[in-house]
Amino acid sequence: MPQVLAFYSINEAAKPANQRVHHNNSACLPGRDIxxxxxxxxxxxxxxxxxxxxxNARTS
Ligand SMILES: [Zn+2]
Structure with a gap:
């Protein structure tokens, strides 16, 4: 699956610090929901x- 430039949601800032994440794969469902x-x-x-x-760990 394609890796893309890193991105994140501005709503991450509203979460506890240890739950904030960024995404870099266009197939990621939580990422696509942003x-x-x-x-x-x-x-x-x-x-x-x-x-x-x-x-990202998958090769194709
Ligand atoms: Zn993701």
Missing amino acids: PQNEMRMGTGNYRLCEDCNRL
Whole structure:
């Protein structure tokens, strides 16, 4: 699945710090749920989402 530039939701800031994540895979469902107007480029210094991590580990 395609890896893309890192992005995150502005709503992550409302979560507890240890639950904030960024995404970098276009197949990630939580990532795809982020409305365009709530999306920001970059990691936000958050850890990588576990779904993205799993998707990135696949080779095709
Ligand atoms: Zn993700």
